[in-house]
Amino acid sequence: MKPNPSKKIDLSKVLLVVSLIALLLSCLAIYFTKSSTELVYVDVNKLIDGYSRTKVAKAEFDKKATTLKANVDSLVTSWQKELQAYEKERASLTPKELQLKQELLGNKQQQINGYQEAIQKKIQEEDKKTTQTVINDINDYVKEYGKDKGYKIIFGASGGGNIMYADESSDLTDEVLKGLNAQYDKKK
Template sequence: MKKSVFLFALAISVISCNKATEAKEFKTAYIDTSKLMEESTEAKDIEAKYKDKSKVMGNQLEVEVARFKAEAASFKDNAMKFGQAWAQQKGAELQQREQQLNYAQQGMLRQLQEESGVEMDSLVKSYKKIIKDYGKEKGYDYIYGTGDAQSVLYAKDSYDLTKDVLKIINDKYKAAGKKEENTETKKEEKKK
């Protein structure tokens, strides 16, 4: 009886050791997704594109706002000259223009958010594919994401793949840009 209990305990400990050894065979790492998006050349280019677009659209709106402010200042000066009926009518017109300017500003912001959101969503999908391919190529069982939406509570810094994946992403983006430049150069040469 003691022998069978001893053999049973020995078998369980051998199985436990095998499972512990198997658990150590998993290759895991993590990527700081916030840092990836902040330092990615393509993400920076998209952000810069929409900052520039925002400035252009904002400048157009600023012209309208300046015109509105000038009319509002003129309204105050002319209100006494032209009487109460004129002041009420002009005041209503100014309120309506102010609302229109507010709607235009909100519409502009919404348009910029929608357009940049579509590009950023596409970028995220692209990065997920790159990370998946990288994980398969390097033999990882799991790659976790940290950053704004953390899915890892602890990880050793040695498991951080952010720099490696960021380099691949930036190199791939630069290579795509060079391909476009080469294509454009060839088109210009053919025209000559």
């Protein structure tokens, strides 16, 4: 029996198609494997500094802190005026009046010091709360961003030695910051 030339052509066409499909599948597998295991990072400090909400939150915090500090300053100024008045009239006071005035001034100074410490603590707590709110926003956004883009892990570089070197092509900071600010602007 003679080989049929048309069957030979069909077989070579089939082999060519199968080879092309295998090559295409290999390329797709390499692409998806590379893109899903690529190591990427964001510069956390740059995100915090460039995030629009950080500026708004800092301005609100600064306004509260200034008001609280002004309250303390007015109490201190009032106490200093009382102290100056006491110094002027001191010579004309009886020993009992002197003792009473000194106790009153001392008590008032202790109260002001206690209030000042409480205000300082409140300012620190507010600062921590404000910072944590911003960081929570960033973390939530990066988590969703990573899921949407198919990243298995996104590192956070903060200049403290977490990532000592990374190729700039692995830096997602600007892209993430752009999306983060766009999301915040929509919420306003």
